[in-house]
Amino acid sequence: MVRKIINKIEASRISIKPFLTYLSSKVILMNRILASLLCLGVFSAFAAKPKHQYVKIKTDMGECIIMLYNETPQHRDNFVSLTKKGVYEGSLFHRVIKNFMIQGGDPDSKVAKQDELLGNGTVGYTIPAEFRDSLFHKKGVLGAARDDNPEKASSGSQFYIVQGKKFTDQGLDSLETNRLHFKIPVWQREIYKNLGGTPHLDRNYTVFGEVVKGLDMVDKIAAVSRDSNDRPNIDVKMSVSVLKRRAAKRLEKELAKSIKNDSFTIN
Template sequence: MIIGIVAVLLVVAAALGFILSGNDTPAGQPGTVVVSGPTAASAITEKITHNVVIEVENYGTINAVLYGEAAPITVENFVKLANEGFYDGLTFHRIISGFMIQGGDPKGNGTGGSSETIKGEFAQNGVSNPISHQRGVLSMARSSMPDSASSQFFIMHDAAPHLNGAYAAFGCVTEGIEVVDAICQNTPVTDGNGTVQKANQPIITSIRVTESAGE
């Protein structure tokens, strides 16, 4: 009986923490899932507060916008880290084709982050967030603890409705989604959890953020 209870608890813990710790995610190997088409940016009506330029070595440029009114704490944290140069030289360490690419970890293995954690701005944590996890959406990775997000973020390769209300979405790619496609298709992973060996991790050259013209 005790063994059965422990097993159930382990399964629940894995399901809660899958983005950051890497459990309970769709299997993915490079080239197995082909996704194309525009991002969800044109369908998102939230106010744009910032513009983002993400440079990825050997892949190109990803342009995105941030929604600072929909997720103010998350956007403020991301902008602060970007302006400090925190992300420069870090990598995308976890890549699941047809799902997402995850980066922003100084350890490069999914266990690291910045010196501060922030409140999770999503419905399961008592915070309204209207942004759904569609293709191109930026969202924050976290552990099983709702207020554990710090620096790790992910970009949706394709829609994942099961993440809605459980993770803090805060932006969306407007140009350069083909860079995400290329990363998913060309980066070798070691398992179905999207683990990428250090030597193969795409490098984030820089992330630069500016306020939008509407600010």
């Protein structure tokens, strides 16, 4: 009797062994699949592109980072291309006007003598205007300089960063009536009143980016002494570079966190 029971137990062990082997192999396979998915997720997170492209402008008076707008792709791509080619490297902010803007991007400024008149340099082409109602000349905006042409096409290389000034409702009303001949949206008026800018340039010059870090650099450069042509008495050279993907993603996380924190601030 005992022998029969022992034989049955041994038989059951033999019959269940293939099942356990099969189950073990499936567990190993699932672990491998989960590990692969985890690696893929991590890789995708690192491989994902930033939402925007960014450039850094460094000077002896500080530095700033500019986010280029996706809504103005021709200007964005051209600025990135010129930056990578070194067109802006060592060039000057050759025209500065306090409470208005600082202008650079003249390729001739790299080798200009101290009192030489600048602003006519070119890279040999223009860029079609890219006006967008949602993009306007608030403080810190990057805009494209241009000559007086009917198409309002932009210079291929010259740009400006807005400093501007704060406006009152009366001042904005006057601009709408006498110069702009269109109504400034209410939400843009609030920005012009609280942050400042140059609203008289709206829909006349293409804006294609904005300073997201280092706006104080603009204020410092705008305040320097200058000659009768608005050229700084002491050269303000720039070094311009495109942020690498990892740095851009890190910046976007930092900016998103800053916006989130601001949204919880009670004034």
